[in-house]
Amino acid sequence: MKFTIQRDPLIASIQDVAKAISPRTAIPILTGMKLDVRQHGVTLTGSDSDISIESFIPAEENGIVQVENIEEGSIVIQSKYFTEIVRKLPEQTVEIDVDDSLKVTIRSGKAVFNLNGQDASEYPQLPKVETDDSFSVDTTLLKHLIKQTVFAVSTMETRPILTGIKCQMANNVLNFTATDSYRLASREIPVDHTSLEFTCVVPGKSMNELHKILDDSEENVEISITKNQILFRTKHLSFLSRLLEGNYPETSRLIPDDSKTVIHAKTKQLIQTVDRASLLARTNDNSVVKLVADQDGFIEISGYSQDIGEVSEEVQVSGIDGESLNISFSSAYMLEALKAIDAEDIKIEFTGAMRPFIIRPENDQSVLQLIVPVRTF
């Protein structure tokens, strides 16, 4: 195996796939980075077994030759050393050569490095996906979908399935739902040109990584599902994540659909008020604030702390319909939900002090933030 490559695209690719590599892994080969060299280009792969990232460097792109003198082959190189070496090479051109005993020689200008490689066949086989089973989503939209839901996944291992986002595709609608059982976030978007239907649960950790690695300049992401992995693919990048096993609890029937009180408010104003009210409660991290709505056009939001005192603030809202209300909830959940909702005007629908309430943008049913209140004794 042998090829000559431009250093800059190589460094960029290495940086992408290195994000998936962890020095502490139970599978020894995964401390390495896999290189697959073919006539049409070089593919780099990194994985911690939970997520895997593949980056493709085409031999030629926009008329510029990036890889040449290609002799096909595959090798796994210790990621730590490879990354450091390539970063410090003196010249723009890098020549990599692997002999039959898996010795890797890296040359750039007068610098020559020799490394021991590992047999690429030892590396996990990542699923190859047919394009028929995939659909395409706008990159910015996908990032929104993640951002608006992933914060609500559970961080506790007691119900492992809740540490993931449920991704469901049905009737040309893609829905992401996440809950830690104290709040729930959900967002859906329409998807055209596909007849795919599926439900899977993707670890929240993977989704956070995906959000980081997705480049806004890419227009679309191709998504496909295999029996045990989900694949997100842009032009030169493939991101794979293992799925969570087990049944995601049915949440739709837990979401109240009748409301007794509806508050219409300005998102920004509400964020600031709740933030202020949580100030005093913040000492004992159990930052509960109370919302009272019984006067026309005003709600009162208050925070209380045993040690310090209390703060309350009246806020004029755009409208209140229905019964009067007195409800307590975690200010942190409220703030996260309000920030994720991404709309100037919102409506909050309540069905009682002990029942979850729902926040949505004023004229948009595609986003739902649900918060389960706090019961005060």
Add this chain to the structure above:
Amino acid sequence: MTKHTTHKARVIFHIDMNCFYASVEVAHNEALKGRALAIAGNPEERKGIIVTSSYEARAKGVKTTMPLWEARKLCPELIVLRPNFDRYRQASKQLFKLLTNVTPLVEPVSIDEGYLDVTDVTADPVALAEALQKKVLHTLNLPCSIGIGPNKFLAKMASDMKKPLGITILRKRDLPVTLWPQPVNIMYGVGDKTAEKLQSIGVTTIGELAKADVYALKQVLGINGERLKNRANGIDSRMVDPDAVHDFKSIGSSQTLSHDTTDEKEIIALMTQLSENVSRRLKRKQAAGRTVQVMIRYSDRQTVTRSRKLQAYIESPNDIKHIACDLFFQHWNSEPVRLIGITMQDVSEKTAIAYQLDLFTYKKEEQKAKLQSVVTDLSKKFGPDTFKQVKESNQDNDIRTSFQKDFLDDFKHE
């Protein structure tokens, strides 16, 4: 422990720290002395609000919960600090340690105030109060006001009358002159809502409350109406109860094994017993906690403590045992064990606990709450004890002293 003598007239102190947070900051940094000082949530942000301020700042009109920008307008030279709660808790611990040196009958009310029953301590309460005030000022560098009265209510009202560094005596016979002319809302226990209701039956001063018709009071305030009238007349039969502390942070139980052991069955049996002890004492305090700490002492006396903070408050022996065992087996190095301790930390009274409901179980909780509200409604009508959960019977004679120990332990842990 000193015995309460009920027939004798009692002498109660209410000690109230003056501008506690600000004073602690001054004690820490002499340069702040005499300056307008405020503690605020987010000093660098405009929207921060004042948590507390020094007298110098108050003189300029700075008030608690005022937005920072407004305070700065009133008092441009205002020095603003971020709250340092660890520092305040530390000072509070030292304060109560000092108070328990005077008498074991100390009832902390909050981080910066408490009651002392000094009936059996001295014949000259004023001299004792002066000495105590000086001692607090000299050893902790903190000013306080002390109110002296025959009961908690009057002591509390008295400490409010002169600040800072006041010592005020309030006797029942002083009431017509001192308290009765004052508006009713300065009375401890009368909030804005209550004052409003009182006004609706024509009661605006404490004197009017003292003379008001009990039946009319009950109509608007329920059982609380009579209680307030009694207070206005200087009657308050509540004892100073060291057990009534709000801020009890931990309740624990530990035991040395009869022999060092590695036998898991034996260990689990002891854990079960300890969990039951802790749970029983929590129940007696009508409290729950949400950090479980396990202490393991090995045969070589090496001791490790490990704790876990939970999302929800727990109180049942099973819940405590479950977490404690999990912790134990996670951290036990399989060497012979000499002593095991289980401590519930982050303990709060149930009334102060907010319980985060769960999406998957809220419907069940809702059922429970409905039942609870029936009980509450009935309690309001017939008095609070009607439905109180049956308290532990007298098999738990040790409870009183053991909780006191927990509380004092808090000071010893320095």
Add this chain to the structure above:
Amino acid sequence: MKTWSDIVAVQPLAGKIMTNSIKRGRMSHAYLIQGARGTGKEALAFLTACTLFCAHKSGVEPCGTCLDCKRIASGNHPDVHWIVPDGQSIKREQIDHLQKEFTYSALESTQKVYIIKEADKLTNNAANRILKFLEEPGSHTTALMLTENSQSMLSTIRSRCQMIDLKPLDPTLFQQRLIDEGMDERSATLISEMTNNITEAKTLNDDVWFADARKLMIQWMDISCTQPKELYVFVHNRWMPHFKERHQQDRGLDLLLLAYRDILYAHLDKMGGLTVFTSNDDLIQKGVLAFSQQKLLAVLQHILAAKRQLQQNVHQTLVIEQLALQIQR
């Protein structure tokens, strides 16, 4: 032991149970494989994993050359997890990692295999957590727990696994193998008492430290038979400097155990059981004269007690000093 036929030759029953359940597709979710050192626990687990994953097997016999087989051998198979205790215990991180793995889908296939070595080092809590997960329906996961001593695991855990008992090796067969490998008969006899593992046996035989340990053991025996008052001094001057680590001390006690047992055998005229000495050794005659049968039984008890104390981390010097005093009395 690289094939099922190898295993069935040595462990016919265990080999059959495993191959039958694989053939019938009736794998349990958890196996507890119990057997002394060298009885083939790991080989059994390894072959089971290969058979479950190999796509080119003939009958139950995995090919041994495909990517799956090769990577199971090298530890690189992403769906086969080996959990090996790190020192005295299986660490919390290892269990956390396991638990996380349980909740994730397999990477390449639709099944996962966990091989837990020295499973008796799992805390009961950890073992329970693992089993609880395995018992959830629908998990295509198999756990193979290996132990030398299943009795040290809680019965509640044992009852939830299928037990596979490996039978002890025939010592004469093993001795013969050692002799075939070029070991002298005396060493082969002695070492076969210390291990059942052929590689370990050879390492032990070539180990200079072990050779010296054997010499010291002979000196100990000589002193304890002829001038017992000197034993205490010998312990300090010679014995302790050589047996520094706890596991070395344990080995030393094993040697003494065998030596005193030989003298007892000589008393009983069971010369065929001798492991350290031969019947015409001078020392064995001296021993028979110096120690009564009753005394020998007491000495053996003392040595076993010393071994226990060592395990409980009692100070080494204290243990051996005490033993020397007990023997010289």
